[in-house]
Amino acid sequence: MGRTMELHHLTLEDLAAYLRRKEVTSREVTEHYLSRIHTHDEEIHSYVTVLHDEAIRRADEMDAALLRGEVRGPRHGVPIGLKDIFCTGGILTTCGSRILSNFVPPYDSTVYRKLADAGTVLLGKQNMDEFAMGSSTETSHFGATKNPWDRGRIPGGSSGGSAAAVAAGLCPAAVGTDTGGSIRQPASLCGAVGMKPTYGRVSRFGMIAFASSLDQAGPITKTVKDAAILLEAISGYDPKDSTSVDVGVPPYREWCGRELTGTRVGIPKEYFVGGIQPEVDREVKRAIAALERLGCEIVEVSLPHTDYALACYYIVAPAEASSNLARYDGVRYGYRSEGHSDLIGMYRQTRADGFGVEVKRRIMLGTYALSAGYYDAFYGKALRVRTLIKRDFLEAFNAVDVLVTPTSPTTAFRLGEKTEDPLTMYLSDVFTIPTNLAGLPGISLPCGRDEENLPVGVQIIGKHFREEDLIMVASALESVLGAFGVAGESGAREES
Amino acid sequence: MGFEAVIGLEVHAQLKTDSKIFCACPTAFGMRANSNTCPVCTGQPGVLPVLNRKVVDFALKAALATESTIRRESIFARKNYFYPDLPKGYQISQYELPIAEGGFIEIDTKEGRKRINLTRIHMEEDAGKLLHEAEFEQSHFSLVDFNRTAVPLLEIVSEPEIRSPEEGGAYLRMLRDILVYLDICDGNMEEGSFRCDANVSVRPRGQSTFGTKTELKNMNSFRNVEKALEYEIGRQIRVIDEGGEVIQETRLWDVAADKTVSMRTKEEAHDYRYFPDPDLVPLEIDEGWIGKIRESIPELPLAKRDRFQREYSIPAYDSEILCQSRALADFFEAAVAMHGNAKAISNLLMTEVLRELNRDRVDITETKLTPAHIAGIVKATDDGVISGKIGKEIFQIVYQTGDDPVKIIEEKGLRQVSDEAAIEKIAQKVIDDHPGEAMTYREGKKGVLGFFVGQVMKGTKGKANPALVNEILKKLLEP
Numbered sequence: 022m023g024r025t026m027e028l029h030h031l032t033l034e035d036l037a038a039y040l041r042r043k044e045v046t047s048r049e050v051t052e053h054y055l056s057r058i059h060t061h062d063e064e065i066h067s068y069v070t071v072l073h074d075e076a077i078r079r080a081d082e083m084d085a086a087l088l089r090g091e092v093r094g095p096r097h098g099v100p101i102g103l104k105d106i107f108c109t110g111g112i113l114t115t116c117g118s119r120i121l122s123n124f125v126p127p128y129d130s131t132v133y134r135k136l137a138d139a140g141t142v143l144l145g146k147q148n149m150d151e152f153a154m155g156s157s158t159e160t161s162h163f164g165a166t167k168n169p170w171d172r173g174r175i176p177g178g179s180s181g182g183s184a185a186a187v188a189a190g191l192c193p194a195a196v197g198t199d200t201g202g203s204i205r206q207p208a209s210l211c212g213a214v215g216m217k218p219t220y221g222r223v224s225r226f227g228m229i230a231f232a233s234s235l236d237q238a239g240p241i242t243k244t245v246k247d248a249a250i251l252l253e254a255i256s257g258y259d260p261k262d263s264t265s266v267d268v269g270v271p272p273y274r275e276w277c278g279r280e281l282t283g284t285r286v287g288i289p290k291e292y293f294v295g296g297i298q299p300e301v302d303r304e305v306k307r308a309i310a311a312l313e314r315l316g317c318e319i320v321e322v323s324l325p326h327t328d329y330a331l332a333c334y335y336i337v338a339p340a341e342a343s344s345n346l347a348r349y350d351g352v353r354y355g356y357r358s359e360g361h362s363d364l365i366g367m368y369r370q371t372r373a374d375g376f377g378v379e380v381k382r383r384i385m386l387g388t389y390a391l392s393a394g395y396y397d398a399f400y401g402k403a404l405r406v407r408t409l410i411k412r413d414f415l416e417a418f419n420a421v422d423v424l425v426t427p428t429s430p431t432t433a434f435r436l437g438e439k440t441e442d443p444l445t446m447y448l449s450d451v452f453t454i455p456t457n458l459a460g461l462p463g464i465s466l467p468c469g470r471d472e473e474n475l476p477v478g479v480q481i482i483g484k485h486f487r488e489e490d491l492i493m494v495a496s497a498l499e500s501v502l503g504a505f506g507v508a509g510e511s512g513a514r515e516e517s
Numbered sequence: 518m519g520f521e522a523v524i525g526l527e528v529h530a531q532l533k534t535d536s537k538i539f540c541a542c543p544t545a546f547g548m549r550a551n552s553n554t555c556p557v558c559t560g561q562p563g564v565l566p567v568l569n570r571k572v573v574d575f576a577l578k579a580a581l582a583t584e585s586t587i588r589r590e591s592i593f594a595r596k597n598y599f600y601p602d603l604p605k606g607y608q609i610s611q612y613e614l615p616i617a618e619g620g621f622i623e624i625d626t627k628e629g630r631k632r633i634n635l636t637r638i639h640m641e642e643d644a645g646k647l648l649h650e651a652e653f654e655q656s657h658f659s660l661v662d663f664n665r666t667a668v669p670l671l672e673i674v675s676e677p678e679i680r681s682p683e684e685g686g687a688y689l690r691m692l693r694d695i696l697v698y699l700d701i702c703d704g705n706m707e708e709g710s711f712r713c714d715a716n717v718s719v720r721p722r723g724q725s726t727f728g729t730k731t732e733l734k735n736m737n738s739f740r741n742v743e744k745a746l747e748y749e750i751g752r753q754i755r756v757i758d759e760g761g762e763v764i765q766e767t768r769l770w771d772v773a774a775d776k777t778v779s780m781r782t783k784e785e786a787h788d789y790r791y792f793p794d795p796d797l798v799p800l801e802i803d804e805g806w807i808g809k810i811r812e813s814i815p816e817l818p819l820a821k822r823d824r825f826q827r828e829y830s831i832p833a834y835d836s837e838i839l840c841q842s843r844a845l846a847d848f849f850e851a852a853v854a855m856h857g858n859a860k861a862i863s864n865l866l867m868t869e870v871l872r873e874l875n876r877d878r879v880d881i882t883e884t885k886l887t888p889a890h891i892a893g894i895v896k897a898t899d900d901g902v903i904s905g906k907i908g909k910e911i912f913q914i915v916y917q918t919g920d921d922p923v924k925i926i927e928e929k930g931l932r933q934v935s936d937e938a939a940i941e942k943i944a945q946k947v948i949d950d951h952p953g954e955a956m957t958y959r960e961g962k963k964g965v966l967g968f969f970v971g972q973v974m975k976g977t978k979g980k981a982n983p984a985l986v987n988e989i990l991k992k993l994l995e996p
Contacts, residue, residue: 108563121562128556130563227563234795262565263798341795344595347606348560352661368599391597391790400792 028053029190030507033099033247036193040087040098047080047087047098050193051142054100058144058191066166067176067186069105070113071145076100079142086140093140095250095274101136102192104183105146106153107238108227109133112143116229117151117161117179120349120356120375130227131259132196132238139254144192148182151377152346153203153231155179156449159440160379167436168211169508170475174433177207177449183241184211190507194242194251198228200235201334202429202453205465208241209428209478212467212505214495215241216248217453219486220460221266224259230345232338233264235457244504245466245496249273252488268486276489277496282316284494287421291327292452298431304469304477305427311501312425312494320421324413329406330455331447336390336403337458342380343387349375382443411459418484423494426452428465428478456482464491466498467505476505519722520757522750523730524679524715525636526742528692530671530702531643531710532575538642538669539566539609546708550648550662558667560604565796568593572669573800575701576616576640577810579671582695582817583635585620587807593640593797597790601661602645610672612791615639616800622675622695623819624687625833633688634676643668671702677716677727682746686739689713693739694818698843706738713742718763719753728753729763733777736770745770749777821846829859838867844882851888856896865891869912885919893922902926903933904983935982937989940973943981944989947972958994966990 108126158181169189176185180197184207199217208215240251351357351371358370390399468479540557594612649659696702718730825836
C-alpha cells in the first residue's frame with residue numbers, strides 16, 4: 022500500500038518502467054489517480070470530465086495486452102489527462118464553453134488517436150479558459166482552476182487544468198495546446214514542464230480551433246524526459262491536416278542527458294527590460310549562469326520587433342477566432358437558446374448566452390479587424406509585422422542554437438486579480454507570444470521560486486523542427502536545477 | 518438618346534468529381550438527406566479541410582481551355598457569413614489570388630466572332646440546401662440537407678463586355694459547351710449544376726464610364742437569362758428616361774411574373790470579411806502539372822465547328838448543332854468516314870436523330886444507334902436503293918431495334934422500284950383513272966403533277982424511285 026501511495030510522485034518514464042516490469046498494473050495506477058482526483062479535485066478543479074469507469078476498463082485492457090506481451094511502447098498503460106479542447110469520440114468535449122457544454126464529438130482528434138494507439142489511459146478532460154482564450158483558466162464556463170502551490174492563485178492558462186493536474190499529482194502527464202503561451206505559461210506558473218512544438222509538428226485535426234495559424238498541441242509533464250516521451254507519441258505528419266509538415270520524428274528521448282559544451286545560447290535583450298517581477302529576472306539569470314557552467318556559450322542577441330508582437334497577436338488571433346467560432350450557431354450541435362421567434366433571433370440569443378465575455382471580446386476585435394475598409398490597416402499590417410518578427414528570430418538563429426528568456430513576466434497571480442483588466446492579463450503572455458507568431462518551438466521548465474515559494478519558469482526557444490535542441494538544453498538544465506515535484510495538501514512541496 | 522447595355526456574367530459550375538472539395542464524401546445526387554456527410558463537411562468543432570487534387574485538375578482544364586493565365590501560387594480564402602446551409606459560418610473560396618485570370622471565350626454574333634474576356638476563374642465549395650417549401654411550408658421550422666455542402670464549384674467571371682441578351686446567351690452556351698467538352702461539369706441549368714448571375718447596367722451609347730449596375734439572380738435556364746437581361750435592360754432605360762436613377766441592388770428574376778424584383782440594396786449587402794484560410798497552405802502548381810492537364814484538353818467546340826465547316830463543307834448552322842455535344846460530333850465524323858455525304862448525314866442527325874434524342878432525353882451514346890447505321894441509311898438513299906421517305910421509316914426501325922438498315926430493307930422488301938416498265942404501267946393506270954386532273958395538267962396547270970406523283974407512290978407503297986416517277990409522268994402527260 023505504501024507503494025501505491027507514492028505512485029503520483031513517479032514520472033511518466035518511471036511509471037512506464039514499473040508497468041513494463043509488472044511491478045504495478047495500469048489498473049492500480051489508474052485507480053490511484055482516480056482516487057486522488059476524487060479527493061483533491063473538488064478544490065483544484067482541474068478536470069471538467071473524469072472518466073471513472075472508462076479509464077478503469079481501458080487500464081484493464083492495457084494490463085491484459087501487457088500480459089499477452091503486447092507492449093505499445095514507452096507509454097503503455099500510463100494514465101494521462103487531456104485538455105478539453107481535443108475531440109474525443111463519444112466523450113464530452115466542451116472547450117470550456119457553455120456553447121459546447123453538451124457536445125459529444127462523433128470523431129477522434131489525431132492527438133487523442135495517437136495517444137490511445139500508444140497505449141495510454143485517458144483519465145479525463147481538463148479545464149481550460151473558454152476556447153483557450155485566457156491566461157488564468159478563469160474564463161472557463163465550468164469555473165476557475167486553482168494553482169496547487171497556492172490555492173488563492175490562478176494556475177495560468179489556457180491549459181491551466183492540465184498544468185494544475187500535473188502539479189497536484191492528479192495525472193502523471195497531460196497534453197495541452199498553446200496559441201500564445203497556453204502550455205508554457207501555465208507550466209511555468211505551476212512548476213511543470215510544458216512544450217509547444219514547431220507549428221506543423223503535431224496535427225491540429227480534431228483540436229478545436231482558436232487561431233488556426235498559431236495553435237499547436239504539446240505535452241505538460243513533470244520532467245523534460247517525460248515531455249520528450251509524450252511528444253514522440255503525438256508528433257508527425259497527418260494527411261488530415263494540410264498544415265502539418267512531413268518531417269521525420271526523431272527519438273527525442275535520446276537528446277536527454279547530453280553534454281551542452283559548445284551550445285550557443287542567445288539572450289534576447291528585449292526580454293529583460295521593465296515589467297518583469299524581480300525574482301523572475303533573478304531566477305532566469307541564475308538558470309542562464311547554470312547553462313554557462315554547463316559549457317554553453319552565452320551570447321546577447323536582439324529581436325528588434327519584440328515590442329510589436331503583442332499587438333500583432335491581438336489582431337491575428339482574434340481575427341482567425343472570429344471566423345473559427347462562427348460555426349457555433351446553435352443549428353447543428355451544442356447549446357441553442359430557446360424562446361426565439363426567427364433565425365436571426367436564434368443566432369443572437371444562442372451566441373449571447375453561449376459565449377463568455379472574453380470570447381465575445383475577441384470575436385468583436387477580430388470581426389472589426391477583418392471588416393471592409395479596416396482589413397489593410399489591421400489584419401494586413403499585422404501579417405507584415407508577423408513576417409518581421411519571424412525574420413528577427415531567423416536572423417538570431419544564424420548566431421545561436423537556442424534562445425533563453427523568462428516564460429512569463431510574473432509568477433502566479435491571485436484569482437480575480439486581472440479579470441477586470443484584460444490588457445494586464447494579456448501581458449502575461451508577452452514572452453511566449455512571439456514564438457507562436459514565428460511558428461517556433463518553445464519549452465518552459467521550472468528554474469526557481471519567488472519569495473512566496475511560487476514557481477518561476479524559464480523558456481527555451483529553438484529553431485523550426487529542432488525540438489531536440491530544446492530537450493537537450495532543458496534536460497541538462499533540469500539536471501542541475503532539479504524538477505519541481507508535486508504540490509502537497511498545503512501547497513508546500515511534498516518530498517517524494 | 519440610344520442606350521447600350523453593359524453585362525458581365527458570373528457562372529458557378531458544379532464539378533463532376535467523385536468526392537467533395539475538402540473531404541472524401543461522395544458528391545452523388547439524389548441521396549437521402551444528410552447521408553453524404555461527415556464531421557468535416559458538417560463543420561464539427563476541430564475539423565480541417567484537405568483539398569481534393571481532382572478539383573484543381575478540373576480548374577486547370579477550364580483555365581487552359583479559356584487561355585487563362587494560371588497562377589503558380591494561389592490562395593484559398595474564407596468568405597464569412599451566417600446562414601444555416603453554411604455549416605462553418607464561412608465558405609472556403611478564392612479571393613485575392615485565384616487559380617486563373619485573364620482568359621477569354623469566343624462567341625459568334627450577328628456582327629461576327631467576338632471575344633469576351635474573363636476576369637477570373639476560381640475554386641470554391643457549394644453550400645447545403647434548406648428545405649422550407651412544399652411539405653414543410655406550413656411548419657415553423659426549416660430542415661437542412663448538407664449533401665451538397667462542399668461539392669466543388671468553379672466560379673467563372675466575365676468582364677463587362679457583353680452588350681446584349683443574345684450575346685449573353687451565346688456566351689453562356691459556349692461556356693457550357695466548353696465545360697461539357699472538358700467533361701468537368703454536366704452543364705444542366707435546370708438542375709443547378711450550371712448557374713448564372715448577371716451584373717447589368719446601361720449607359721448612353723458612346724459613353725465610356727459605366728452606369729450603376731444591378732445584380733440579377735435566380736435565372737435557371739438559358740432562356741430565362743436572356744429574358745431577365747432583356748427585361749432588366751428595358752427597366753433601367755425606363756427608369757432613366759423617366760428622370761430617375763438606377764440604384765445598386767440585387768434583383769431576382771421572377772419566372773412567373775416575367776420580371777425582376779428587388780431582393781436587397783447595397784446598404785443591406787454583406788461584409789464578407791475575406792481573409793486567407795489558415796487551414797490550407799498556398800496551392801502551388803508547377804509546369805509538370807499544367808503540362809499533364811494540357812495533354813488531356815480535347816478539341817474545343819469552336820475549333821471543332823470551324824473545322825467541320827471547312828472539312829465537310831457543311832453550313833455554320835449545321836456545325837454548331839452537331840458540335841453542341843462532343844459525342845454527337847464524334848458520331849457525325851465516324852459516319853462521314855464510312856460514307857462521304859456529310860450534308861446528308863448532317864441532315865439526318867439534325868432532324869430525325871435529334872428529335873428522338875430530345876424526346877427520350879438521352880445522349881447519342883445511350884441509344885442503339887451506331888455511325889454505321891446512319892451511314893448505311895444515307896448510302897442506300899444516295900445509291901437509289903431507297904427513297905428519302907423510306908430512309909426515315911428505316912431510321913425509326915433502326916432506332917427502336919438497333920438492326921442493320923440493309924437487312925431491314927431486304928427483309929421488309931423496301932428496296933426502291935426503279936423498273937421503268939413497271940412504274941410506267943402504274944402511272945398510265947393513274948392517268949387513266951383521273952382524266953379530269955390529266956386535262957387540267959395538259960391545260961398548263963403543271964402543279965397538279967404532284968398529285969399524280971403521290972398516287973403513283975401510293976400504288977408502289979412508296980418504293981418507287983421518285984425521280985423516275987416524275988420523269989415518266991411528265992412523258993405520259995405531255996400531249
